[in-house]
Amino acid sequence: MEHEPILELKDLVVKFHTLDGVVHAVNGVSYSLEEGKTLGVVGESGCGKSVSVLSVMRLILDPPGKIYAGKILLHGKNILEYSEAQMERIRGRQIAMIFQDPMTSLNPVLTIGKQISEGMVIHLGMTVEEANARAVELLNIVGIPNAKDRFSDYPHQFSGGMRQRAMIAMALSCNPEILIADEPTTALDVTIQAQIVELVKRLRDQLGMSAIWITHDLAVVADLADKVVVMYAGYIVEEADVFRLYENPLHPYTNSLLKSLPRVDSSREHERLATIPGSPPTGTKVIAGCPFVPRCNFVIDRCRVENPPLEQVESGHKIACWVDVNNGRQR
């Protein structure tokens, strides 16, 4: 049975006006998040992953950024039409976010405890004492030892992993319905990464949250997500259940991405890993055809003139490509 989507992006277009010209960061992206599920958003740097979720928070800095078109539906209501005051009630309460770099996302001059309890005072109408008591509990839950003593520490007294745990405590403080994780493990070393992923997984299941997990680490997505969206140059190029995507990637980009991963079960022991030549296009250029053409192994003439739309090819599997990667011919 299909769940009702809790959050839905429809044809979102975001552009940035910079000195180098207009950057087309997100070009008509649609995806949806079902209740209790986790959506993985994968892609290279600068492909519009973060911008699309920052738009959900309505935190695109304007200027230079601007949401030009599209809808963002939270429980069916378009939050792009909300006032700033209404958004403040949603941020942290209904949608919470954790960031990539725990070193810079905590305020260096405020205590950890104050930063965690602040949201609860704002949203849940708790007194400072109640919020502080709850913040200590939360620190315990996310696995900070001696939570009571560490409560009044400053961020510089915490290690990277502990700070990310504190960020998670902050995000979870008001029991949000949706947790957005913007590459939360990228800045951490591998063992800590695994701990953080486990922690978020456990808390997500305990609290029944839905989550959007942005990353360029395909392994993390495989572990966490129910559905995966692959983005390239501001477009969604492939969308599928996590198993289907890994078993049968249909877009040349996803295909190459998965080939570039080392595999434990690989028989090609001394072979070099596959790479994708070139780099993603800069967002300032307007491309007539498919943006992946310069790096694609399956290019046909149509690719250069017409950008393929995202179309369903199997049930629960959409791709934006003219070519069938299995035989190299146009579908």
Place this chain on the structure above:
Amino acid sequence: MGIQTDAEFFQLQEEIQAEPLTPGQIIRMRFLRHKMAVFGAIMLIVLLFYSFGGVIFFSEEQANFTDTKLRLSPPSREHPFGTDTIGRDILARTIYGGQISLIIGLSAVIVEVIVGVLIGAIAGYYGGWIDGLLMRFTEAMFNIPQLFLLLVMAKFFGGKIPPIDMFGRSFSGSVIVIIVIIGITSWMYLARIVRANFLSLKEREFVLAAHTTGTSNLSIIFNHILPNSIAPIIVSGTLSVANAIISEAYISFLGLGVQPPTATWGNMLEGAYNYIETAPWLWIFPGSLIVLTVLSINFVGDGMRDALDPHAIVEAK
């Protein structure tokens, strides 16, 4: 040197395990290493004792008591600093004048900091046309010579405010006028410093993170960003105290500042103007007190700048 005994070994271990220094301790350490700043701080404490502790020995009536028979008498046993043109005791007047000068210096800076921080923070945080408007206003204020503005405002507002009773003393209303006009003519540098700080801080990720928890703009400005720029504000504020004391001396010397009989170090100099050679004690004492105060504050401000600089490296002892 090696470790000879167990005791030494354990001591060394204890040292290694010592608690890391808190930012407060580091700042104190750096400040104390600045010799002139320490001297300035001690001097300021002495001056504060002089001005506010001297009340025990002299009453304000004594400071304002005129005895024309004793006018312009040089320093003596009864009047260690001599007497002024209408026979008031200069020692007592430097004590009460010191209170006013220091109060004016500190209060004017409070006004300055409030105005400067408010304007700088709002301009820097919101940017756009708000920033444009506020910064053009700041530049306009810069373009009017401060002394000129001070004099005009002092002339305009002077004498319109009745005396005020506070701290068991009666202040001439002109004290309040001077505090306000010094405050509102000197906030521009601070506003620029705060704006520049906000411009860079608002781009930081922790501000974005604060937004995502639903914190309001006002709370982000005052609870999240402002504490991060407290160091330059403290330094600038400290140095401004010295400027405010000088400004007060300036206008009072020109006869437009605090009106007698309330004494300040500045208006004591006013009467000395005609007696620079014949009665030097008229200006030496209040003059030196001003110089000493301003110098000490500047040393302390310098020390604070070094101590609060986040980029300074803590050297080992």
